[in-house]
Amino acid sequence: MTTQVTAGVHVWGGDSALVHPLSTVESAVPAACLVPDLPGDRDLEALSDELLDAEIGDVLGNVLAEVQRLLPGLTGSGRLVFLLPAEAALGRPHATSAGAVAGGILSMARTLAIELARDGIAVNTVLYADAAETAVAHQVAALLAAEGAAVTGQEIYVTAGSGLGRLRP
Amino acid sequence: MKTALVTGGAGGIGRGVCARLARDADVVVVADLDPYAAAAEIGPKARPMVLDVSSAASRTAVAAACVEEFGGVDILVNCAGVLKDARVGTLDPALFRRLLAINLLGPLALTRLLLGPMTRRGGGAVVNIASRAWLGTFGSTAYSTAKGGLVGATRSLALEVARQGITVNCVAPGFVATRMTDGLPDRIRERTLDAIPVGRAGRPDDVADAVAYLAAASYVTGQVLVVCGGRSIGDPYRQPA
Numbered sequence: 260m261t262t263q264v265t266a267g268v269h270v271w272g273g274d275s276a277l278v279h280p281l282s283t284v285e286s287a288v289p290a291a292c293l294v295p296d297l298p299g300d301r302d303l304e305a306l307s308d309e310l311l312d313a314e315i316g317d318v319l320g321n322v323l324a325e326v327q328r329l330l331p332g333l334t335g336s337g338r339l340v341f342l343l344p345a346e347a348a349l350g351r352p353h354a355t356s357a358g359a360v361a362g363g364i365l366s367m368a369r370t371l372a373i374e375l376a377r378d379g380i381a382v383n384t385v386l387y388a389d390a391a392e393t394a395v396a397h398q399v400a401a402l403l404a405a406e407g408a409a410v411t412g413q414e415i416y417v418t419a420g421s422g423l424g425r426l427r428p
Numbered sequence: 429m430k431t432a433l434v435t436g437g438a439g440g441i442g443r444g445v446c447a448r449l450a451r452d453a454d455v456v457v458v459a460d461l462d463p464y465a466a467a468a469e470i471g472p473k474a475r476p477m478v479l480d481v482s483s484a485a486s487r488t489a490v491a492a493a494c495v496e497e498f499g500g501v502d503i504l505v506n507c508a509g510v511l512k513d514a515r516v517g518t519l520d521p522a523l524f525r526r527l528l529a530i531n532l533l534g535p536l537a538l539t540r541l542l543l544g545p546m547t548r549r550g551g552g553a554v555v556n557i558a559s560r561a562w563l564g565t566f567g568s569t570a571y572s573t574a575k576g577g578l579v580g581a582t583r584s585l586a587l588e589v590a591r592q593g594i595t596v597n598c599v600a601p602g603f604v605a606t607r608m609t610d611g612l613p614d615r616i617r618e619r620t621l622d623a624i625p626v627g628r629a630g631r632p633d634d635v636a637d638a639v640a641y642l643a644a645a646s647y648v649t650g651q652v653l654v655v656c657g658g659r660s661i662g663d664p665y666r667q668p669a
Contacts (some may be wrong), residue, residue: 303539303543303585303588303589304543306540311533311536311537315528315533315577316525316528319524319528319577320521320524320528323516323519323521323524324521326516327517327519330517347580347584348580350580350586350587350650351584352584352588353584353588354584354588355581355584355585355588357584358580358581358582358583358585359532359580360577361580362576362577362578362579362580362581362583363573363576364573364576365576366562366563366564366572366573366575366576366579367573368564369563369572370516370564370566370567370568370572370573371569373564373565373566374516374567375516428579428580428583
């Protein structure tokens with residue numbers, strides 16, 4: 260008989276509606292959920308150079324810093340889950356900054372999944388809609404289960420079907 | 429006067445894009461760090477302008493010159509880019525920010541400056557040169573993040589400016605033989621070519637044709653046209669037979 264040791268999941272960023280259900284998830288392996296804070300809506304013409312740098316560059320830079328900080332603790336059999344609002348990733352008028360951050364994270368996760376597979380780290384992205392927080396936590400729990408090791412580089416939409424018919428990025 | 433502006437216009441892909449657009453446009457602004465030789469090669473429709481896409485002052489000067497000389501541009505091709513690979517564990521945050529500045533933030537900032545004049549001309553086309561790396565490639569955290577960001581921004585911006593008669597699309601090239609790829613080790617080059625289903629490296633003209641199509645396609649917006657010889661649907665990591 261084997262004993263599975265579970266532990267809480269490190270959650271970085273996100274609002275309380277998402278963080279609370281995620282904080283109840285347990286994992287058999289070292290795991291982290293990263294929830295970048297996406298910028299608010301603004302026309303592109305209203306985005307000064309300073310705002311572009313702050314709303315896109317700083318956010319993506321902070322995500323990279325957190326990934327690099329977490330890597331040593333995940334190596335061997337870890338899980339990394341990015342969480343993004345599906346609407347920002349699919350595209351929304353007046354949300355170029357949010358779209359840039361979401362698109363950047365999607366591609367970062369794809370590359371990390373390819374790159375970190377040899378280190379035993381699975382990397383996935385969950386895209387969520389408002390009011391789906393509990394379902395998101397269940398989806399994350401499935402990714403963190405022992406059987407979830409074979410799932411990497413995936414993008415899972417937990418949106419109750421909203422966004423169906425839209426081409427995914 | 430139909431005017432196109434191509435950033436990175438003196439590079440391998442950019443030069444091909446300028447030459448292709450010069451067939452249909454009256455003026456092609458070749459914008460690059462050193463655009464003069466490329467502009468001379470492209471011919472009398474080429475107008476060289478010095479541009480460092482990562483410099484706010486340089487972007488502002490080029491946009492202002494385009495407005496003053498031509499009233500703005502009809503076609504903006506954001507082609508300037510820099511590729512530098514590093515595994516995520518050893519990726520220097522300063523390099524990450526540098527690649528974001530050149531490949532993502534600079535293009536968005538230049539687009540912002542030219543959107544108003546483009547609207548006043550009745551519309552136009554923005555074509556962002558992304559990369560197949562947007563789908564993920566080993567060792568390219570910085571580059572793929574920047575190019576993925578460009579794809580994400582393209583989708584939202586396309587929705588924002590569609591009613592102004594402006595389309596915004598991406599071309600995502602795969603392996604294209606240029607100076608940027610000349611420095612690859614032979615082993616990597618051979619493995620890369622072996623993974624391309626059509627059996628050859630891309631040429632700048634392959635990308636230029638896709639850009640020209642999107643620049644003229646007023647019913648196509650928010651899309652990514654992948655120009656990669658089929659590599660994006662094959663297995664880029666398969667072992668040679």
